[in-house]
Amino acid sequence: MYNLESSLQSIYRKMIELIYPPQPRCVFCGDNFQPYYGLAFCQRCLARIPLLTKPVCCSCSRPLRGKETDPCSQCRTERRYYEQGMAVAVYDGFMRELLHVAKYNFRPDLARGIGTLLAAWAEHEKRLEDIQVIVPVPLHPQKILARGYNQSELMAESLAAVLRRPLLSEVLSWVKPVRSQSKLRRKERKENVKGAFGVIDCLAVAGKKVLLVDDICTTGYTLSEAARALLLAGATGVKAITAAIGVIEDNWKI
Numbered sequence: 001m002y003n004l005e006s007s008l009q010s011i012y013r014k015m016i017e018l019i020y021p022p023q024p025r026c027v028f029c030g031d032n033f034q035p036y037y038g039l040a041f042c043q044r045c046l047a048r049i050p051l052l053t054k055p056v057c058c059s060c061s062r063p064l065r066g067k068e069t070d071p072c073s074q075c076r077t078e079r080r081y082y083e084q085g086m087a088v089a090v091y092d093g094f095m096r097e098l099l100h101v102a103k104y105n106f107r108p109d110l111a112r113g114i115g116t117l118l119a120a121w122a123e124h125e126k127r128l129e130d131i132q133v134i135v136p137v138p139l140h141p142q143k144i145l146a147r148g149y150n151q152s153e154l155m156a157e158s159l160a161a162v163l164r165r166p167l168l169s170e171v172l173s174w175v176k177p178v179r180s181q182s183k184l185r186r187k188e189r190k191e192n193v194k195g196a197f198g199v200i201d202c203l204a205v206a207g208k209k210v211l212l213v214d215d216i217c218t219t220g221y222t223l224s225e226a227a228r229a230l231l232l233a234g235a236t237g238v239k240a241i242t243a244a245i246g247v248i249e250d251n252w253k254i
């Protein structure tokens with residue numbers, strides 16, 4: 001039955017919202033906040049994120065106790081297929097918590113929120129000026145089924161919008177059965193991802209500079225294998241950006 005009173009109330013509410021738009025809420029703690037550089041987090045949550053500070057490895061951006069121009073212990077001994085690794089925060093403390101919640105608590109909104117950190121960081125980054133297309137690191141199809149979304153793809157959305165480059169989510173794919181990287185030792189991780197990726201649409205990346213996007217860089221093996229597949233498909237170069245990067249203990253002994 002038509003209810004005039006509730007219809008009038010609804011119109012009144014909409015008019016109030018037009019005059020006083022509802023304040024956005026922080027994607028993590030839910031508090032009202034004043035939007036800041038398009039970021040989805042309030043100032044209090046932002047202050048808890050362990051942002052990456054110099055010195056970092058010149059090649060992969062890992063925190064370093066040397067000089068900014070030094071490569072880290074891993075970059076000195078192992079070959080990488082991506083030419084430059086970049087990251088916004090250290091994989092530790094609150095950032096570790098954010099990424100865990102975004103991945104395992106069915107929070108696609110939080111994954112998108114973390115993407116706003118990547119976008120704000122990348123907006124004026126000179127090393128990204130030559131990038132032509134953006135490719136998120138894909139999830140294994142079984143994981144997509146279980147999780148319902150690829151957090152790296154959602155994180156790449158704001159980044160692609162800010163950089164005004166196409167986001168190619170269907171180009172790269174897992175082509176071999178693998179175990180979860182997080183439960184493996186370092187050497188096993190390398191074997192586990194070897195040949196793991198294939199490019200479905202070579203034309204989309206051939207002759208282009210590609211930016212790979214992932215949530216976390218721990219050993220860097222996953223990024224490197226994904227980069228190798230893109231280079232094999234004809235990409236002219238691959239750079240990588242992650243929301244967070246892990247510290248390697250060896251780097252602190254330099």
Ligand SMILES: [Zn+2]
Nearest residue numbers: 026029042045
């Ligand atoms: Zn907050």
Ligand SMILES: [Zn+2]
Nearest residue numbers: 057060072075
């Ligand atoms: Zn390095």
